[in-house]
Amino acid sequence: MAENKGTKKTDFKTRCQTTWKDMVKYRWLYFLLIPGILFFAIFKYVPMGGLRIAFMDYNQYNPAKSTWVGLDQFVKLFSKASFLPVLRNTVVISLLKLIIGFPIPVILALMMNEMRSLKFKKVSQTLLYLPHFISWVILAGIIMTLLDPDNGLITQLIYNLTGERVMVLTSTKWFVPMLIVTDIYKGMGWGTILYFAAISGIDPQLYEAASIDGAGKWKQMLNITLPSIVPTIVVCFIMNCGNILNAGFDQIFMLYTSHVYEVADIIDTYVYRMGLINSDYSFSTAAGMFKSVVAFILIVFVNNVAKKTGNEGLY
Amino acid sequence: MKDMKNHLTKVRRGRGEVAYGVFNYIFFTVLCIIMVYPFWHVVMMSLSSVEATAKGGIFLWPKGFNLDTYAQVFKDPSIWTGYLTTVLVTISGTFLGTLFTATTAYPLSKKDLPFGKTMLLLVLFTMLFSGGMIPGYLLIKGLGLIDNRWALVLPGLVSAYNVIIMKSFFMTIPESLEESAKIDGATEVTIFWKIVLPLSKATIATIALFTAVGYWNDYFSSVLYINTKSRWALQAVLRYMLTNTNQAMQSAGVTVASATNVTAATIKSASVVIATVPILCVYPFVQKYFVKGVMIGGVKG
Numbered sequence: 001m002a003e004n005k006g007t008k009k010t011d012f013k014t015r016c017q018t019t020w021k022d023m024v025k026y027r028w029l030y031f032l033l034i035p036g037i038l039f040f041a042i043f044k045y046v047p048m049g050g051l052r053i054a055f056m057d058y059n060q061y062n063p064a065k066s067t068w069v070g071l072d073q074f075v076k077l078f079s080k081a082s083f084l085p086v087l088r089n090t091v092v093i094s095l096l097k098l099i100i101g102f103p104i105p106v107i108l109a110l111m112m113n114e115m116r117s118l119k120f121k122k123v124s125q126t127l128l129y130l131p132h133f134i135s136w137v138i139l140a141g142i143i144m145t146l147l148d149p150d151n152g153l154i155t156q157l158i159y160n161l162t163g164e165r166v167m168v169l170t171s172t173k174w175f176v177p178m179l180i181v182t183d184i185y186k187g188m189g190w191g192t193i194l195y196f197a198a199i200s201g202i203d204p205q206l207y208e209a210a211s212i213d214g215a216g217k218w219k220q221m222l223n224i225t226l227p228s229i230v231p232t233i234v235v236c237f238i239m240n241c242g243n244i245l246n247a248g249f250d251q252i253f254m255l256y257t258s259h260v261y262e263v264a265d266i267i268d269t270y271v272y273r274m275g276l277i278n279s280d281y282s283f284s285t286a287a288g289m290f291k292s293v294v295a296f297i298l299i300v301f302v303n304n305v306a307k308k309t310g311n312e313g314l315y
Numbered sequence: 316m317k318d319m320k321n322h323l324t325k326v327r328r329g330r331g332e333v334a335y336g337v338f339n340y341i342f343f344t345v346l347c348i349i350m351v352y353p354f355w356h357v358v359m360m361s362l363s364s365v366e367a368t369a370k371g372g373i374f375l376w377p378k379g380f381n382l383d384t385y386a387q388v389f390k391d392p393s394i395w396t397g398y399l400t401t402v403l404v405t406i407s408g409t410f411l412g413t414l415f416t417a418t419t420a421y422p423l424s425k426k427d428l429p430f431g432k433t434m435l436l437l438v439l440f441t442m443l444f445s446g447g448m449i450p451g452y453l454l455i456k457g458l459g460l461i462d463n464r465w466a467l468v469l470p471g472l473v474s475a476y477n478v479i480i481m482k483s484f485f486m487t488i489p490e491s492l493e494e495s496a497k498i499d500g501a502t503e504v505t506i507f508w509k510i511v512l513p514l515s516k517a518t519i520a521t522i523a524l525f526t527a528v529g530y531w532n533d534y535f536s537s538v539l540y541i542n543t544k545s546r547w548a549l550q551a552v553l554r555y556m557l558t559n560t561n562q563a564m565q566s567a568g569v570t571v572a573s574a575t576n577v578t579a580a581t582i583k584s585a586s587v588v589i590a591t592v593p594i595l596c597v598y599p600f601v602q603k604y605f606v607k608g609v610m611i612g613g614v615k616g
Contacts (some may be wrong), residue, residue, distance in 0.1 A: 022429045028503035029422035033434070036419025040438060042334050047446025047454050111339060117407060119394050120340065127347045131600060133605075134591065135532035141557050141587035142353045145360055151371035170437050189350070197610045236375045242443075250535070254554065268448070275449045276539065287344060288447035296444045 054286040060279060073286035084269070085286065090266040093176060094248040098240050101184045105191030106233060110221055112192065113199055115181050128189025136186075140254035143182055145170065179255070179264070183248060189219040191236075198232040199225060242299030245291045267291045354591065361385070361584035368580045372483035384581040385589075394589060396545045400537075404467045404548060405530040411529075412472040413523040417515070419473060419577075420481035421507050435482075442475040455540050466540035467548060471529060477522050478609065484518040485511065519606030524601055531594070550589055556586045 023030070054073055059065045077083050108128070115121045140213060146154045149167045158166050168174040170209065206224050215223065249268035256264045275284030355375075361366055364379025372378075388394060411461050422428055446454075451470065458485040488511060496506050512519070534550035541547055547555070 019429045022427065026422075026425070026428055026503070029425060029428055032504060032507060033422045035317070035415045036438075036473060036478075037434070039415060039419075040441060043451075043454070043470050044441040044445065045437075047450035050446050050450025050453055053450070053453070074557065111342070114335070114339060115343070116336065120343070124343045124347050125606075126599060128596065129602060129605070130350060132530075133528055133594060135550055136533065137532075137534050137554045137557070138587055138591050141553065141583055141590075142357050143556060145357055145580065145584055145587070146353060151369055151580065153371070153374070156371050167455045185350075193606060193609050199608075216329060217335075252537075254557075271448050276452065281449050281453070284446065285449040288449060292444055292447055294377040299443055 012253070022065065023313065025232060025253070037308075051285060051289050051292075054281050056282055056291045058282040058285075060281055066282075069282075073256040073282050074290065076283060077286050077290065085262065086265050086270045087268055090245055090247045090265060093179060093252075093264070094244050096176070096180050097183050097248070098244070100180055101191075102237065104184060104188045106195060106229070108188060109192040109199065109229075111193035112219060125189070125192075125223060128192070130189070131186040131254060132190035134186075136250035136254050138250070139182065139186060143178075169255060170221060170257060171235060172260055172263045174263050175256070179248065179251060183251060186251075194232055194236060195229050198229040202228045234306055238299070238302045241302045244298060245295050337559065344422045348353065354595070357584040357587050357591075358573045361581055361588050363581065365581065368578060371529070374572055381385050384585040388582060388589060393544060393552045393555075394546070394586070396547075397547055397549035400464060400546055401531060401549040403458055404533075405527055406439065408468045408471065408530040409523050409527040412477075413519060414480055415473050416477045416522055416526075417512065418507070420478045421461070421511060422503075423478070424482045424485035431470045438475045438478055452539055460551045462542050462546065464541075464546055467536045468530075470536065471526075471533065474526075474529075481518060481522060482497055483514075517604070517607060524604050525608060535581060548615060553586055557583055 053066065053070060057071060057072075058070050107249045112121060112124065115124075142202045144152075146152050149165065149170075155165065155167075158164065166174060168178050193235060200226065207220055210224060212221050244265060246265040247268075249266070249272075251267055252264055252266055253272070258268065268291075269290045271284045271291075274280050274287065278284075323472055338535050356373070359373050359377045359557070362377035362380055362382070363373050367373060372555035375605030419438070423431055423438070425431060431433055455461060455466050455470070460469070492510060492514075496510055501509070532550060533548060534554050537547040538554070541551070544552075544555070
């Protein structure tokens with residue numbers, strides 16, 4: 001303890017020395033970290049540095065000749081008539097998915113928790129989780145089959161019921177509802193799993209005490225199960241809010257056509273077309289960067305709100 | 316004790332609760348049918364005759380059962396090359412990805428590692444912010460990996476989320492187990508390999524499975540980085556068949572004149588089935604590991 005009374009400079013020096021000693025001591029741990037550091041540096045942080053081309057006029061044939069243009073690309077982005085609808089579509093689609101889709105797993109988890117037959121519960125869980133593991137490519141293939149304008153099963157069903165041939169995949173009116181329904185189909189089962197994790201952590205004595213006090217199953221669900229999973233609900237909600245600009249690239253990319261661009265073109269699909277089809281690298285990087293930055297601010301913001309309101313945050 | 320609890324609840328089950336129980340079973344039975352039916356339907360479509368699929372109304376069973384479509388689709392070399400690429404990419408990506416996830420997570424699970432906290436924050440940050448599509452593409456281009464299958468493997472090797480799951484698991488391993496080995500003079504690498512990894516089999520299996528699903532389902536890396544069709548992953552081949560059916564039919568050797576037994580609709584359903592079957596075969600057996608993984612990750616939040 002006595003050594004600590006030295007001047008600030010030696011204090012810093014000894015700290016450096018002990019750190020260095022620790023580093024030597026743990027040299028083999030750093031050795032293990034090498035591939036991970038290389039991976040994150042090259043594949044995560046180099047692309048972040050690559051965002052600088054959003055402030056340039058990138059010359060793809062001779063990158064060295066690119067010129068700095070400051071915020072010009074962003075000015076261009078917001079003055080472009082085509083971008084504002086894209087932004088609106090992104091927010092509309094993901095808000096609808098959030099509002100309609102978010103409560104469903106909560107309700108499903110609560111209902112499934114009441115199931116008495118374990119076997120039945122296991123089978124339903126297995127089947128409900130399944131679409132989560134199936135790619136959007138495959139699901140899009142199935143959706144295209146079901147919604148085929150000539151002989152799709154659902155098209156025919158709608159025709160028999162209403163006498164109308166609805167071409168869902170090319171209809172600006174039905175495309176977005178279709179996105180929401182299929183998104184719920186894919187995600188609702190797997191969405192229950194975090195709630196199950198929370199439910200499995202509830203002390204069974206709570207239920208025993210409640211049933212001795214005469215509380216029925218319904219009251220137990222409302223007063224024990226539901227309050228116990230509220231923290232999980234909050235964390236999931238935060239994650240979803242942070243994702244508000246992710247309207248579901250794979251799903252839309254697989255299913256959309258130029259017929260429905262006006263309602264279904266989102267930031268990611270726009271970035272893809274502007275960047276990789278039109279080769280306007282700087283402009284589309286600016287669009288993508290706008291999205292990343294807003295998403296980052298959003299997630300930090302909602303996390304703080306969650307913490308201020310007394311809930312556990314994401315980090 | 317358990318009997319008593321059952322007894323108690325049995326006594327207290329009112330009429331409303333019984334009715335709710337019945338409703339619950341019916342509800343979930345219907346839901347399960349909705350989950351499975353779309354898959355069933357494409358299988359039936361792919362097994363039906365051209366006339367039947369054109370007329371529609373295929374519901375529970377195939378109409379005009381035949382395997383011509385499959386025979387035709389399997390003639391398309393791109394299905395086979397797609398499978399080859401996907402299998403190669405999934406195996407190498409899962410192996411390297413899981414290994415590097417573990418080697419990254421283990422040192423970070425040590426609380427007193429100098430700069431460990433900083434590095435963990437840098438890993439976490441990649442969950443919240445990323446360079447995005449175009450800088451990622453330019454990186455692969457800069458590395459000279461365009462049209463190389465490694466471009467399908469490398470960018471997805473390690474995910475911050477998996478590192479966190481692994482790290483929280485490693486932190487539950489009692490320090491004493493490692494201490495005794497350290498006294499015997501083993502380095503951390505030996506401890507990691509001989510003690511920590513064998514203790515973490517279940518977690519490693521989970522991470523490996525999630526990584527494998529990610530690689531198996533990846534189509535977009537092929538779309539972005541691979542120009543030569545014979546090097547595309549299966550999902551990218553499938554995407555091509557779905558969105559460009561006419562070209563796809565030609566590449567399967569179907570010309571307008573010979574196209575008597577197959578149509579776009581049957582080709583599409585057959586290729587969907589071919590790409591889905593492996594997952595459906597494996598899924599029921601590995602599903603519990605996925606659940607376990609989320610439970611581990613979910614406990615810590």
